[in-house]
Amino acid sequence: MTVTERQVSAYIAGQAADARVRFELETEGMTLNIGPQHPATHGTLRVIVRLDGEQVVWADPVAGYMHRGYEKLCEVRDYAQVTTLINRIDWLGSFCNEVPFILAAEELMGIEAPPRAQYIRTVLFEMGRVANLTLFLGDMAAQVGALTPVFYAFRDREYVLNLIEAATGGRFHPNFDRIGGLKEDLPKGWIDETKLVMRKIRGFCDEIDELLIGNRIFEERCRGIGVIPRDVAMEYGLSGANARASGIDFDLRRDEPSPLAWKDADWKVWTHPDGDSFARYWVRQQEVREATRIVEQLLDGLPSGPIRAKTPARIRVPKGETWVHTENPLGEMGFYVVSDGSPGGPFRCKIRTPSFSNVSIVPWLLRGVYVPDVITILASLYFILGDIDR
Amino acid sequence: MTPIVALHAAYWNETILRLVVALAIALTGAGTFVYVYLFKMVSHLQSRLGPMETGPHGSLQLMAEVVKFIQKEDVFPRRSDRTVFALAPFVVIMSTLMIYVVIPAGPRLVVSRLDVGALYALAISSLSVIGVLMAGWASANKYSLIGALRGTGQLIAYELPLVLAVVGVVMMAGSLNLTTIVTAQSRFELFGFRGLGLYVIPQFVGFFIFMVSAQAELTQTPFDMPVAESELVAGYMTEYTGMRFLVFFIGEFATAFALAGLAAVMFLGGWWFPGMGAGWGHLAWARELVGFGVMFAKVMLLGFIIFWVRFTLPRFREDQLQAFAWKFLIPLSLANILVTGIAKVAAHA
Amino acid sequence: MSRLAPEPDGATATADTEAPPPSPRAAELVGALREALGDGVVAHHYSARDVWVRVRPEAWAEAARVCKTRLGLTYFCFLSAIDWKQADLGGEKLWDPEAEAADDPGDGPGRWVTGLAGGETRFQVFARLYDVERHIGITLKADAGDESPRAQSWVPLFRGADWHERETWEMYGIEFDGHPGLRHLYLPGAFEGFPLRKDFPLLAREVKPWPGLVNVEGLPGEDEPTESGEAPEE
Numbered sequence: 001m002t003v004t005e006r007q008v009s010a011y012i013a014g015q016a017a018d019a020r021v022r023f024e025l026e027t028e029g030m031t032l033n034i035g036p037q038h039p040a041t042h043g044t045l046r047v048i049v050r051l052d053g054e055q056v057v058w059a060d061p062v063a064g065y066m067h068r069g070y071e072k073l074c075e076v077r078d079y080a081q082v083t084t085l086i087n088r089i090d091w092l093g094s095f096c097n098e099v100p101f102i103l104a105a106e107e108l109m110g111i112e113a114p115p116r117a118q119y120i121r122t123v124l125f126e127m128g129r130v131a132n133l134t135l136f137l138g139d140m141a142a143q144v145g146a147l148t149p150v151f152y153a154f155r156d157r158e159y160v161l162n163l164i165e166a167a168t169g170g171r172f173h174p175n176f177d178r179i180g181g182l183k184e185d186l187p188k189g190w191i192d193e194t195k196l197v198m199r200k201i202r203g204f205c206d207e208i209d210e211l212l213i214g215n216r217i218f219e220e221r222c223r224g225i226g227v228i229p230r231d232v233a234m235e236y237g238l239s240g241a242n243a244r245a246s247g248i249d250f251d252l253r254r255d256e257p258s259p260l261a262w263k264d265a266d267w268k269v270w271t272h273p274d275g276d277s278f279a280r281y282w283v284r285q286q287e288v289r290e291a292t293r294i295v296e297q298l299l300d301g302l303p304s305g306p307i308r309a310k311t312p313a314r315i316r317v318p319k320g321e322t323w324v325h326t327e328n329p330l331g332e333m334g335f336y337v338v339s340d341g342s343p344g345g346p347f348r349c350k351i352r353t354p355s356f357s358n359v360s361i362v363p364w365l366l367r368g369v370y371v372p373d374v375i376t377i378l379a380s381l382y383f384i385l386g387d388i389d390r
Numbered sequence: 391m392t393p394i395v396a397l398h399a400a401y402w403n404e405t406i407l408r409l410v411v412a413l414a415i416a417l418t419g420a421g422t423f424v425y426v427y428l429f430k431m432v433s434h435l436q437s438r439l440g441p442m443e444t445g446p447h448g449s450l451q452l453m454a455e456v457v458k459f460i461q462k463e464d465v466f467p468r469r470s471d472r473t474v475f476a477l478a479p480f481v482v483i484m485s486t487l488m489i490y491v492v493i494p495a496g497p498r499l500v501v502s503r504l505d506v507g508a509l510y511a512l513a514i515s516s517l518s519v520i521g522v523l524m525a526g527w528a529s530a531n532k533y534s535l536i537g538a539l540r541g542t543g544q545l546i547a548y549e550l551p552l553v554l555a556v557v558g559v560v561m562m563a564g565s566l567n568l569t570t571i572v573t574a575q576s577r578f579e580l581f582g583f584r585g586l587g588l589y590v591i592p593q594f595v596g597f598f599i600f601m602v603s604a605q606a607e608l609t610q611t612p613f614d615m616p617v618a619e620s621e622l623v624a625g626y627m628t629e630y631t632g633m634r635f636l637v638f639f640i641g642e643f644a645t646a647f648a649l650a651g652l653a654a655v656m657f658l659g660g661w662w663f664p665g666m667g668a669g670w671g672h673l674a675w676a677r678e679l680v681g682f683g684v685m686f687a688k689v690m691l692l693g694f695i696i697f698w699v700r701f702t703l704p705r706f707r708e709d710q711l712q713a714f715a716w717k718f719l720i721p722l723s724l725a726n727i728l729v730t731g732i733a734k735v736a737a738h739a
Numbered sequence: 740m741s742r743l744a745p746e747p748d749g750a751t752a753t754a755d756t757e758a759p760p761p762s763p764r765a766a767e768l769v770g771a772l773r774e775a776l777g778d779g780v781v782a783h784h785y786s787a788r789d790v791w792v793r794v795r796p797e798a799w800a801e802a803a804r805v806c807k808t809r810l811g812l813t814y815f816c817f818l819s820a821i822d823w824k825q826a827d828l829g830g831e832k833l834w835d836p837e838a839e840a841a842d843d844p845g846d847g848p849g850r851w852v853t854g855l856a857g858g859e860t861r862f863q864v865f866a867r868l869y870d871v872e873r874h875i876g877i878t879l880k881a882d883a884g885d886e887s888p889r890a891q892s893w894v895p896l897f898r899g900a901d902w903h904e905r906e907t908w909e910m911y912g913i914e915f916d917g918h919p920g921l922r923h924l925y926l927p928g929a930f931e932g933f934p935l936r937k938d939f940p941l942l943a944r945e946v947k948p949w950p951g952l953v954n955v956e957g958l959p960g961e962d963e964p965t966e967s968g969e970a971p972e973e
Contacts, residue, residue, distance in 0.1 A: 063924060064925035067926070072935055082878060141704065142703065145612065145614065145704040145705025146703060148435055155437055215704065216701065217706055221710075231813070234813045235813075235899050236898055237817065237897075256874065317581045319853045321855045352816060357817075357902075360899050360901065362564075372615065389925060
């Protein structure tokens with residue numbers, strides 16, 4: 001490998017930028033390093049901000065502390081191993097990561113999973129959404145200063161994680177989806193337990209309503225903070241609740257035809273016109289409630305049948321390319337899978353993760369913002385480091 | 391000095407005895423607040439149990455924590471100003487412990503019946519601002535500096551409503567002497583009932599302002615920007631470990647106990663309870679004990695309110711906090727003084 | 740999926756006549772792009788539910804502008820690159836002998852086995868845009884080059900492309916003309932090399948060559964395979 005001149009000058013430019021920042025510390029403003037070890041950032045994200053008093057003049061998130069090289073690794077794994085790997089992208093919404101990849105592989109192979117599998121996939125997907133977003137509800141409250149809802153969030157989330165573990169064997173990394181369906185069927189009594197737990201989660205959402213949504217201090221901290229206008233959100237590729245909170249009516253579960261069972265349930269897409277941190281919090285809270293309703297409806301109408309379609313034991317995906325994206329808890333997650341027909345793994349697997357795009361707006365968003373609002377905004381954007389860094 | 395018990399001692403001996411007892415009460419009070427509210431109440435609020443191992447129901451946890459802090463290495467950041475860094479916690483706790491000199495715990499259980507007791511207590515408690523600034527600056531850490539500057543601004547801003555809320559009480563009692571305020575409440579009649587004479591009822595606005603300002607003086611949520619854990623790690627206390635951090639920690643809870651004590655004295659009638667008037671004769675010692683118990687109960691009640699609010703509400707942003715003090719609390723307290731003055735003049739007329 | 744042969748040199752606009760457009764709107768998009776870019780559009784491909792369009796490298800930014808301003812594809816999904824060279828993973832060569840012909844770089848275009856809508860060079864940039872109102876997306880592709888790949892930057896049009904192009908540069912070495920400042924996103928400052936290129940060695944595969952298929956799991960209810968790699972029945 002030769003180091004090109006452009007690389008050298010880019011390296012020098014980076015160092016010079018750092019030096020400039022250190023030099024300017026003497027003259028004006030103060031450079032604050034939030035992270036990478038910090039209670040507020042959800043993992044190892046480093047945000048360098050230059051302050052003028054308490055206002056941010058310039059901000060730059062530095063990602064990559066958790067970069068594991070997934071796209072390269074996917075090229076040297078076969079499809080079953082890749083499933084295990086991508087579980088760990090968004091480690092809070094456990095099952096949701098596997099689904100787009102498996103759907104892409106199924107599309108390339110021309111295999112259709114049986115309806116029972118699609119229903120259970122959707123149920124586990126929505127439960128992953130519940131697990132992910134309840135943590136957000138508690139966590140953003142903690143960033144804003146209310147220390148108690150975090151404990152309630154974790155307590156109620158435990159029920160959901162226990163259910164996922166009962167069905168799949170793993171709380172955070174189920175590794176349950178297979179090309180053609182699922183690994184195995186649901187355990188006995190799981191359906192009734194799940195319906196009970198979904199009611200509990202709705203109770204938790206009501207607690208959040210009382211503790212935070214109606215709380216004047218919370219509103220003052222979050223309303224009007226970090227407003228993202230609609231067109232800026234589209235340019236940056238903001239997806240999921242972040243986009244819906246800016247008034248973009250965009251939900252892939254409804255908009256994209258998908259083999260999963262969302263169209264068989266009756267649910268609503270929640271949007272909010274404001275685009276501020278409060279809107280993002282509120283939209284996610286409503287999404288948790290909707291997710292619980294979807295789970296209950298789908299479990300009521302669960303079809304019987306096989307849990308996996310007949311697939312060859314040696315997975316060999318024919319040559320082709322496809323793009324599959326789903327509405328993950330964090331936003332739009334998609335896999336662009338290129339197969340060259342070889343019996344190994346994907347030829348190229350581009351993983352489009354929502355947090356990557358969500359965090360790319362941070363430099364634009366943080367200019368002119370107060371330091372405490374930096375934390376509120378970062379908390380409301382809700383990223384997971386594994387999702388940014390892959 | 392009137393003797394508490396049938397023991398005549400020289401002035402200095404008695405003073406030293408009283409000071410030692412006051413110090414013991416301060417430390418024990420802080421410890422009680424820490425155990426009951428910080429360890430147990432918050433845990434139960436957050437649906438967990440809190441410390442349970444050390445001693446029955448974790449009651450000796452504080453002992454363990456004290457030992458832990460004391461045996462730690464005394465660390466100074468490399469570029470810190472060592473003298474200032476070392477002195478800052480002691481400045482803070484000094485200003486707190488000196489409040490205990492005037493708080494009456496019983497009819498005769500007070501170190502000194504200063505005629506300017508209320509003014510003295512509030513003035514001396516504001517010296518902690520110097521300690522906070524010293525800590526933040528000497529830590530040579532940007533986060534600490536931001537925390538200290540926020541803390542200073544907040545503490546100064548909330549001194550004013552604190553003092554103005556007390557003015558109403560002082561006007562009603564006619565004296566700054568805390569013991570006189572207690573006895574004035576014991577004699578105050580509201581709608582002909584002596585038992586309802588606690589100033590919390592006519593001065594409910596002042597009580598509210600005092601409690602809110604006390605919450606801010608203690609830098610507790612919703613006013614805990616200076617030590618906002620999720621942003622600045624621990625604000626001006628970030629670089630402190632071991633014994634010095636323990637001094638800060640004790641200072642925080644001793645201040646809570648002291649401010650709750652002041653509020654109990656000025657608004658809830660202190661050690662007084664209907665039936666506690668003079669005339670216990672040779673049971674005077676029992677009167678002291680009962681007074682002490684009543685005072686303790688009132689302080690615990692106010693502490694409960696302070697910590698309950700702390701663990702429930704989110705925190706204000708710094709500018710919202712300042713706006714709340716300057717644009718809302720101070721005008722409200724001034725209005726309270728105005729109304730109290732008018733009512734007092736009208737009552738006399 | 741059809742297997743495409745290498746594109747002939749100087750390809751004129753070819754249409755994939757095998758698959759019909761998945762929706763009328765898709766056909767409209769492709770038609771409008773051809774009209775706006777003229778011969779900037781090299782090829783297009785329809786699948787059962789999606790549409791790919793390959794444009795000339797010179798028309799890459801213009802295609803984005805047309806999509807954003809005239810076609811309503813205002814949502815920027817992602818931008819990345821593909822390296823069509825076959826990697827040498829060591830171990831047993833399990834794939835088609837025909838693909839081995841692409842290992843030899845040779846000279847001139849047309850030696851790469853590429854994907855949908857074709858391709859002439861080793862590196863291709865591809866990006867995805869979406870229309871949130873009409874629920875249709877398009878994948879745009881463009882050749883970037885063989886040795887020192889370059890492409891036009893989309894940052895003036897889509898601000899979110901900033902990070903995507905930085906990542907593509909650091910992983911593939913594709914220079915983006917017009918990008919405000921290409922610098923490392925994930926990798927530390929002094930990193931040498933472009934990791935996602937197929938000739939960048941993966942250390943694990945240097946140490947241990949490709950082991951072949953290891954994870955073979957039977958269907959639920961069937962016997963587990965006796966040895967790894969051997970299935971009880973196909």
